[in-house]
Amino acid sequence: MVQNRNKLIELFVGNISNSIVHDILERSVSEEIVAHKYRKELITSLGVAKKYREKINPTNRPLPIRDIAYIRTKIINKVKTELMTRILKGYKNIDLPLIDNLVDKALKDANIT
């Protein structure tokens, strides 16, 4: 199926955000059994995002600065919204300051930056 670039970016953002939310929640739970099990799932979520990245041009070098800024902001907002929904319900130990670092790392790993 042919998908346009904007759509692919949205899909990439959605999946990366999901994996970052997962990472942060997993840290807040700190259950040995969950860490064990979820490492596999995290790879899956990240894996889907990477597949989308492979289809976003340019594929072999970082994206233009305006794309990076857009993607970064979008991911941060999505992750924050997801986590805030939980914090408002009384979920504790969620480390919000982690978001920026995790997003930057994910973008670097995916060859976005």
Place this chain on the structure above:
Amino acid sequence: MEIIGKVSKGSKMDQIYIPKNRAGLAIGDYVVVKPLEGKKPIEKFYFYGIKGVEPIKLGIIKDIMRIIEKNIESYGNLIVTGSFLDEGFHFNDLDLIFVAENEIKTNIVKKEIKEKTGIQAHILTLNNKSLVRGLEVDPLYQMMLSRCIVSNRLVFKAKHRVDYKLLDLHLLKSKTLIDNFDFLSGNEKYDLVRNMLAIWLYMNGKKVNKEIVDREIKKSLGLNDINKLKQNMVDKKIFLKKYKLMYDKVFAKILRGIESGAKQE
């Protein structure tokens, strides 16, 4: 006919147990008992939630047991589970769980299984405490053990405990389906749907096994045949509408659980 048995200790007399379902060696027959020489045989398996598997698969399991016995010195139990035990040959990989207190090096086993059987093994090692903990809080662990083959009888007592934060993590996996419907295969979709509905049943205090979850999938998502989902033949628009509704319902219940938990603290 020949059966290999193990002498076990009895109170007044020692004994050798043989399977009730057997061809030959009827009650009252006289038999010769003599020691088995040579290599230690693969002992029998215990089946949970399945009546039996195809002889070829049983052969594969025996091959795997031989590989394990050759490479791993000690472990408490070996659990074979997952799609490998479903009828037919549509399995993706082979899920093996070692229950062991010591660290187990699984790389060699994985490699040899691949070489000998051509099957990709996914191996987890858990100690007994983690397994019981998993069974207490994780519907997928319950599902996994509701249908498995093990090398030793399963003996444990796990309480049913709903940990909403853990279920929240589990549910997040199923969110992938909403955005990636076109990207995912039928089996991946089924996996994500099953995860969500196992959580739903678990939260509502219901028993979780493959049959019950499949029934719930049909009921909640209006499917008359689960294979339609596995074969990626569902109507995207209709399916996603129902899926999103169900996802929101499950997530809302989890958030309510987290909220009431926070109030109690």
